[in-house]
Amino acid sequence: MQSHPIQRLVIVGGGTAGWMAAALLAKAFGPTLAIRLIESDEIGTVGVGEATIPQIRHINQFLGIDEDAMLRAVRGTLKLGIEFNDWRRIGDSYLHAFGDIGLPLGLVPFQHYWLRDWQRREGVAPDLWSYSINAQACRQMRFGRMERVGSSPLTGVRYAYHLDAGLYGQYLRGTCDPRHVQRIEGKIVDVRLRAEDGFIESLQLASGEIVDGDFFIDCSGFRGLLIEGALNSGYENWQQWLPCDRAVAVASARVAPMRPYTQASARAAGWQWRIPLQHRNGNGHVYCSEYLSDDEATATLLAHLDGEALAEPRMIRFTTGMRRRSWNRNCVALGLASGFMEPLESTSIHMIQSAINRLISLFPDRHCDSALSDEYNRQTRLEYESVRDFLVLHYRATEREDTPFWRHCRAIGMPEHLARRVELFRQSGQIFRHGEELFTEVGWLQVLIGQGIEPQRYHPMADALPAAELDGFLGNMRTLIQRAVQTFPGHEQFVAGHCRAEA
Ligand SMILES: Cc1cc2nc3c(=O)[nH]c(=O)nc-3n(C[C@H](O)[C@H](O)[C@H](O)COP(=O)(O)OP(=O)(O)OC[C@H]3O[C@@H](n4cnc5c(N)ncnc54)[C@H](O)[C@@H]3O)c2cc1C
Structure with missing residues (x-):
């Protein structure tokens, strides 16, 4: 039996999902896998996602990260x-x-x-x-x-972290050996599919550069550039169960003593989070646009800050639900590209981590056998639904x-x-x-x-x-x-x- 191992892996996106995938896969596969990660400074990252659950500590163990050093770098606190x-x-x-x-x-x-x-x-x-x-x-x-x-x-005590989302991505990037993970800055403008089977063949950047690969990981955020834009994998809308569809987020000066926990306070048409970091608080108001205007949501958020706002509030729109197939052909979507269920229990970063574990355990060769992707999608669905x-x-x-x-x-x-x-x-x-x-x-x-x-x-x-x-x-x-x-x-x-x- 002939084996056709995947040798060239392309990750699209340099948010938490992209850099987490790069760091964990590089560690798991070592030099046998050449990883390229494409990110666009012009587009940027979602910039939220600062509360975690205890499983995140396994990442440190796997990557050999010293917890205190990491917390210092991401200005983190304990949760x-x-x-x-x-x-x-x-x-x-x-x-x-x-x-x-x-x-x-x-x-x-x-x-x-x-x-x-x-x-x-x-x-x-x-x-x-x-x-x-x-x-x-x-x-x-x-x-x-x-x-x-x-x-x-x-x-005893089980704990997680509050961390600065931007700094955490950078921290994970710093753990990647540049000999195994190459970062490409650029905006993808086209995704090319192979005529015979619809597998992704290459990506074209605005500069004209072509990046080809055997397997692609879509960490492009809500837009799902590859998984939806190119492969039309479908999205299951769960708004009938989880009706909130917007968030407005802002950082504030930290005035109160640091709490070792996240706060989630219900409001008239949603809820508000407060996440204590060492240098600021992260705040956001998740709400349902059918019952509250953006201006009202912003006013509510600002009225409930415990310190002065440090920037202009930022709006984020989303649809709760999941991608019908997170693994389609030679592409797996991670992070916001694979679905989103709002941050009430701080689960999204963990779901990136568990999806990467799942991918490692079901890692295909270049055929990407459907039994592997079916099993991956079945496990993903169970996790999302629970x-x-x-x-x-x-x-x-x-x-x-x-x-x-x-x-x-x-x-x-x-x-x-x-x-x-x-x-x-x-x-x-x-x-x-x-x-x-x-x-x-x-x-x-x-x-x-x-x-x-x-x-x-x-x-x-x-x-x-x-x-x-x-x-x-x-x-x-x-x-x-x-x-x-x-x-x-x-x-x-x-x-x-x-x-x-x-x-
Ligand atoms: C309101 C809100 C609150 C949240 N709070 C939490 C929380 O407390 N805890 C938690 O665990 N999770 C939380 N999350 C989820 C968390 O933010 C995400 O899971 C996490 O940040 C991963 O995002 P991502 O990397 O998938 O996407 P993004 O951060 O959006 O990154 C997308 C990347 O793709 C790149 N990209 C996109 N298009 C192109 C292109 N054409 N060419 C090149 N590059 C491209 C961008 O430049 C960027 O680098 C929250 C999410 C939201 C919306």
């Missing part, structure tokens, strides 16, 4: 979770903290013991987040690196009726899987993670409880524990967590001591 304000009701707040909550006993997950305590004490028992080290550190604005809570079986369901839950499970937008959200039809999951939890307190889906049971638990979905029952085995033992079990966990958090410095202090960027 323990997301605070959701006013989502269930105005005045209500809950956390989606990373990491575990409590401990299971035998086969019975922790939430059942907590539910028993909660129901027994009629809502005055310590809340769910009393059993999360991340949540307690958030509440006290502290941060520490800790694998385990003392010598107990409780897992993230979509998680996001929809935040909107759909609101009790707000104060604006037409929130009344609309209450009426959104739930995707089938989500409807089943919510009903199972409501009736029994049970949550199951399906296959490789991104969010764990603990992530789902916090949003379900945070959005006010209270189970009617818990697992019957939770009643087997005598009440005094239950009190001891829960009380010990709370004490261990509190003691551990007390040993952490403030987040601001941690950054100053480990990774403060030069002024």
Whole structure:
């Protein structure tokens, strides 16, 4: 059997997706793969995407990056979770903290013991987040690196980063060996397809230069220059579930102490993010244009900044959904070119990372066999749909009726899987993670409880524990967590001591 290995890889786009793909693929394949990355300074990058989830730390391990050095370079801070304000009701707040909550006993997950305590004490028992080290550190604005809570079986702190989007792309670029990754600055004006099979053959730049390759990665952002512009792969619109379609973003001066978490605060027709970096805050207002004008959205954003705006607000339009085929012929789309579901749970950068992992594990030769691309597209769809369901839950499970937008959200039809999951939890307190889906049971638990979905029952085995033992079990966990958090410095202090960027 003859092998026709891919030797020339072309990446279109130098945003986070493009440079992440270049850095990871260059590391994975070494000199066997010649990578060229084309980016256009004239077009620029989307310039947002500053909150991440813990899986991003695997990139550092894979590339051999020192975490503190990276945080210094991207003026980053540490992220323990997301605070959701006013989502269930105005005045209500809950956390989606990373990491575990409590401990299971035998086969019975922790939430059942907590539910028993909660129901027994009629809502005055310590809340769910009393059993999360991340949540307690958030509440006290502290941060520490800790694998385990003392010598107990409780897992320690799981964290991610807030980072400057522009600087992160540049940082990843700096990790690429120029002998393996060649950067080409220029604007692509034409995509040429092979007559016999429609595979991409070459790209033409405005300068007239032709760049040919065996395999192409489309990281050109929302425009999907190759995947849609040339290959017409189709886009599945998910606005019936995720109605927001615009964002206005602006950086502001950082005035308050740095929080070790992202804030996502619901507004009249969408929500607003606040992301603390070392030198500024990143802010944005995601909204639904059917219910709010661009001027109103901008005014709302500016009215809720905690420091002076540092630039003119920037508008970004999008359609929530996914590319029907992210891998089509000899082209894979990554990042915004493959789809977008809005940044409520900071999932997009992670989805670039997991798509690159998927591509590496299914890497083709020059034939690009359809079985490989079908499997890639199947896995991509599962990942997108599970993230979509998680996001929809935040909107759909609101009790707000104060604006037409929130009344609309209450009426959104739930995707089938989500409807089943919510009903199972409501009736029994049970949550199951399906296959490789991104969010764990603990992530789902916090949003379900945070959005006010209270189970009617818990697992019957939770009643087997005598009440005094239950009190001891829960009380010990709370004490261990509190003691551990007390040993952490403030987040601001941690950054100053480990990774403060030069002024
Ligand atoms: C409002 C908003 C908020 C977000 N917040 C988060 C967040 O908090 N966390 C998170 O994980 N993700 C977030 N994201 C998503 C995140 O920003 C993106 O996933 C990430 O930045 C990757 O973007 P990209 O590289 O795919 O596209 P882009 O940054 O748009 O890069 C596209 C690249 O393609 C190049 N290009 C395009 N056309 C051509 C051409 N003709 N010739 C040559 N080059 C070309 C451009 O020059 C550029 O280099 C957010 C997105 C939006 C819209």
